[in-house]
Amino acid sequence: MTNRHINAIRSVFGLNLNKDTYMSHKITSKKQLSADVFTTEIEAPLISQARQPGQFVIISLNNEYAERIPLTIADADPEKGTIRLIWQRVGKTTAELSDLKEGDEIANIVGPLGNPTHLDKFGIVVCVGGGIGNAPLLPIVKALKDKGNKIISIIGARNKELLILEEQFAGISDELIVTTDDGSHGRKALVTEPLEEICRRSPKPDQAFAIGPAIMMKFCCDVTKKFDIPTQVSLNTIMIDGTGMCGGCRIEYDGQPKFVCVDGPEFDGHKVNFDLMMKRLNAYKSQEQKELEKYKQHQCKLDMDK
Amino acid sequence: MKMTDKERQELLKQLLEKQKAGTLTPAERYKIPPQDMPEQDSAVRITNVNEAATGYTETQARLEALRCLRCKNAPCVKGCPVRIRIRDFVVAVADGDYKEALSTIKENSLLPAVCGRVCPQENQCQLTCTVGRKFKDPTKAVSIGRLERFVADLDQNAESVPAVAAETGKKVAIIGSGPGGIVAAADTRRAGHDVTLFEAFHKTGGVMVYGIPEFRLPKAIVQKEIDTLTKMGVKIVCNFVVGKTRTIRQLLNEDGFDAVYIGVGAGLPNFMGIEGESLVGVYSANEYLTRANLMKAYDYGTGADTPIARSKKVAVVGGGNVAMDAARTALRLGAEKVYLVYRRTEKEMPARIEEVHHAKQEGIEFHILQSPKRIIGDENSSVTAIECLKFELGEPDDSGRRRPVPIEGSEFIIELDTVIIAIGNKPNPLISQTMPELKITKWGTIIVDEHTMETSVPNVYAGGDIVSGSATVILAMGQGRIAAAAINESLAKK
Numbered sequence: 001m002t003n004r005h006i007n008a009i010r011s012v013f014g015l016n017l018n019k020d021t022y023m024s025h026k027i028t029s030k031k032q033l034s035a036d037v038f039t040t041e042i043e044a045p046l047i048s049q050a051r052q053p054g055q056f057v058i059i060s061l062n063n064e065y066a067e068r069i070p071l072t073i074a075d076a077d078p079e080k081g082t083i084r085l086i087w088q089r090v091g092k093t094t095a096e097l098s099d100l101k102e103g104d105e106i107a108n109i110v111g112p113l114g115n116p117t118h119l120d121k122f123g124i125v126v127c128v129g130g131g132i133g134n135a136p137l138l139p140i141v142k143a144l145k146d147k148g149n150k151i152i153s154i155i156g157a158r159n160k161e162l163l164i165l166e167e168q169f170a171g172i173s174d175e176l177i178v179t180t181d182d183g184s185h186g187r188k189a190l191v192t193e194p195l196e197e198i199c200r201r202s203p204k205p206d207q208a209f210a211i212g213p214a215i216m217m218k219f220c221c222d223v224t225k226k227f228d229i230p231t232q233v234s235l236n237t238i239m240i241d242g243t244g245m246c247g248g249c250r251i252e253y254d255g256q257p258k259f260v261c262v263d264g265p266e267f268d269g270h271k272v273n274f275d276l277m278m279k280r281l282n283a284y285k286s287q288e289q290k291e292l293e294k295y296k297q298h299q300c301k302l303d304m305d306k
Numbered sequence: 307m308k309m310t311d312k313e314r315q316e317l318l319k320q321l322l323e324k325q326k327a328g329t330l331t332p333a334e335r336y337k338i339p340p341q342d343m344p345e346q347d348s349a350v351r352i353t354n355v356n357e358a359a360t361g362y363t364e365t366q367a368r369l370e371a372l373r374c375l376r377c378k379n380a381p382c383v384k385g386c387p388v389r390i391r392i393r394d395f396v397v398a399v400a401d402g403d404y405k406e407a408l409s410t411i412k413e414n415s416l417l418p419a420v421c422g423r424v425c426p427q428e429n430q431c432q433l434t435c436t437v438g439r440k441f442k443d444p445t446k447a448v449s450i451g452r453l454e455r456f457v458a459d460l461d462q463n464a465e466s467v468p469a470v471a472a473e474t475g476k477k478v479a480i481i482g483s484g485p486g487g488i489v490a491a492a493d494t495r496r497a498g499h500d501v502t503l504f505e506a507f508h509k510t511g512g513v514m515v516y517g518i519p520e521f522r523l524p525k526a527i528v529q530k531e532i533d534t535l536t537k538m539g540v541k542i543v544c545n546f547v548v549g550k551t552r553t554i555r556q557l558l559n560e561d562g563f564d565a566v567y568i569g570v571g572a573g574l575p576n577f578m579g580i581e582g583e584s585l586v587g588v589y590s591a592n593e594y595l596t597r598a599n600l601m602k603a604y605d606y607g608t609g610a611d612t613p614i615a616r617s618k619k620v621a622v623v624g625g626g627n628v629a630m631d632a633a634r635t636a637l638r639l640g641a642e643k644v645y646l647v648y649r650r651t652e653k654e655m656p657a658r659i660e661e662v663h664h665a666k667q668e669g670i671e672f673h674i675l676q677s678p679k680r681i682i683g684d685e686n687s688s689v690t691a692i693e694c695l696k697f698e699l700g701e702p703d704d705s706g707r708r709r710p711v712p713i714e715g716s717e718f719i720i721e722l723d724t725v726i727i728a729i730g731n732k733p734n735p736l737i738s739q740t741m742p743e744l745k746i747t748k749w750g751t752i753i754v755d756e757h758t759m760e761t762s763v764p765n766v767y768a769g770g771d772i773v774s775g776s777a778t779v780i781l782a783m784g785q786g787r788i789a790a791a792a793i794n795e796s797l798a799k800k
Binding site: 046050063068108241243246250279283287288 | 547574585593596605
């Protein structure tokens with residue numbers, strides 16, 4: 001965003017903002033949560049006011065050549081005018097984002113996009129988060145708790161280092177089960193194992209939420225389907241505009257095409273064709289891997305030059 | 307007929323003398339050879355993204371303008387959606403008074419450099435042109451669009467900023483920075499209102515920037531129009547999705563806007579609803595063109611971060627301008643073979659004749675009277691082929707075009723790795739969903755009073771594709787202008 005645009009926003013909405021010094025999308029704090037997972041608070045006053053649980057933003061790091069990537073809004077503070085993003089370093093853009101420091105600015109943030117989570121008093125709700133999926137799950141769990149639901153959380157990761165937000169989940173869940181694939185922390189299991197046990201309980205959960213890698217959501221849905229428990233999943237597909245214009249995010253839902261950006265990002269997981277979605281997610285994988293390598297080498301060289 | 311520059315200059319000299327003496331007859335005007343558009347050689351231009359058509363020389367422009375019969379009733383004007391005084395500007399070109407020509411155009415159209423390039427003239431002004439009728443071919447009419455482009459391009463370096471009236475203190479929000487939004491912003495700002503232009507993307511220009519490729523409409527031309535708005539004092543806010551970042555209600559009730567113009571286009575791509583449309587390698591034309599244009603995916607690996615399929619064999623489905631744009635973009639991205647699959651015949655194609663001509667010249671293979679029945683993928687869900695059905699033309703349908711009827715048992719396979727669906731767009735429901743009181747049609751377009759473009763919600767106006775479905779730049783511009791006039795009138799009373 002150029003200064004001209006910032007000035008325009010300031011003069012148009014200045015009176016509505018709590019802060020007089022609206023200075024683009026500055027990173028106000030940054031933390032590394034695990035080997036490849038980072039979190040920042042970023043100034044985005046208008047988005048922080050409008051945002052509801054389940055929604056996301058699209059960011060890009062410069063105006064000319066940067067790609068646009070969707071990231072879920074993990075939290076927001078309308079008083080401070082900030083939003084919280086959590087991401088995993090997987091491609092070039094997330095690697096670049098991870099190299100930004102406090103005080104740096106993100107060129108473009110647009111949102112909040114997508115539909116908010118459908119919140120209700122369901123009764124007993126089982127919430128399953130895997131890896132980076134714990135980030136978008138947390139605000140939903142908070143909101144569900146506020147609605148008076150009984151929350152059973154299952155959060156998992158490959159290993160202890162990759163597990164994020166355990167403390168936060170512990171604070172708001174009525175029951176928390178932690179799993180790791182290698183047993184380095186919590187129970188040695190995939191999240192589907194305790195999920196199945198909980199589904200067998202009487203009374204069984206009234207509603208399930210599952211957010212994480214596509215493969216995890218797929219298997220969670222296979223479990224809950226057996227027990228006929230309605231299950232919401234939140235999808236994170238490749239997007240460009242995030243407003244329904246490109247159709248790149250489309251999935252097959254109940255045999256019909258749906259756009260994750262405007263019809264989602266949350267869907268009834270029992271109707272999502274996960275196999276096809278996973279293939280679409282990998283459409284540019286080899287190209288992107290190359291770009292990431294190039295970026296890493298470039299950064300490496302920069303570090304050596306210092 | 308090919309002429310050399312020297313021959314053209316000689317001819318122009320003779321004709322101008324006769325014109326001056328008042329002895330140039332209609333018969334002599336008919337004999338002036340229609341001036342071809344100079345263009346980059348097709349073999350060269352498919353290796354770059356620069357403009358395919360390079361524009362008339364001054365001699366060509368004046369020769370072409372002299373073909374105009376100067377009809378008293380000026381039928382060309384009636385063919386123009388915004389009623390540009392075409393005859394008068396063409397006469398000014400013939401006289402060499404390009405300033406006069408430009409100011410005549412600008413009375414009715416703010417974006418001549420754009421419209422001269424992308425208007426479907428053969429269905430508008432050139433369809434009603436007497437010269438074209440005489441030759442029974444609108445492409446042999448006076449090339450009004452090329453003349454419009456010629457005078458507009460002469461002005462590209464000029465620094466003229468329209469005068470702005472004294473500040474009124476009234477606030478106007480324009481949603482969408484496409485052609486309609488640009489015109490509505492300029493016209494309301496000229497009246498002295500405090501105007502903010504909102505854009506959802508990180509760059510302004512709407513479809514002229516993300517959709518229409520550089521080789522047909524250079525981005526610099528659009529940017530110049532945006533820069534003019536900035537100089538006039540229009541505030542521009544990018545990365546702002548009205549309906550999401552803030553609703554129209556909030557703009558009106560909380561942010562102090564007195565009027566809102568919705569010019570968001572019809573951006574939701576249609577798909578065919580056939581098997582295999584979600585396979586890897588199937589794009590909507592919107593996605594393909596946005597990756598290539600806005601995100602500059604042609605530079606992927608050498609700067610740009612947005613990838614795009616590196617295709618060998620591509621099929622584009624559709625027969626409109628967007629289909630031609632997508633097909634020609636695929637060629638420039640290095641595809642070896644590009645098929646254009648269309649279920650009617652070339653005659654029914656909605657694309658501009660010039661785009662069809664350019665596409666063919668560049669080697670796009672036209673498959674008419676065919677349509678995909680399903681898209682076939684491999685074990686990785688990547689596209690490997692399409693199964694097509696052949697069609698024949700039956701009775702005319704609602705659109706007046708003969709209905710394509712499938713020929714039973716005519717299925718055949720085309721092997722390829724990329725499919726681009728370019729069969730139109732429908733209105734984006736983002737705004738209507740967040741404003742239930744806004745009345746829409748069953749197709750999702752916004753209902754307006756056609757004299758003022760005001761919607762069912764007071765002080766909220768709309769125009770362009772979100773009102774008319776998929777239409778043209780010039781129509782969007784015209785509606786932006788009508789809405790701006792109505793906004794100015796309404797605000798003057800408050």
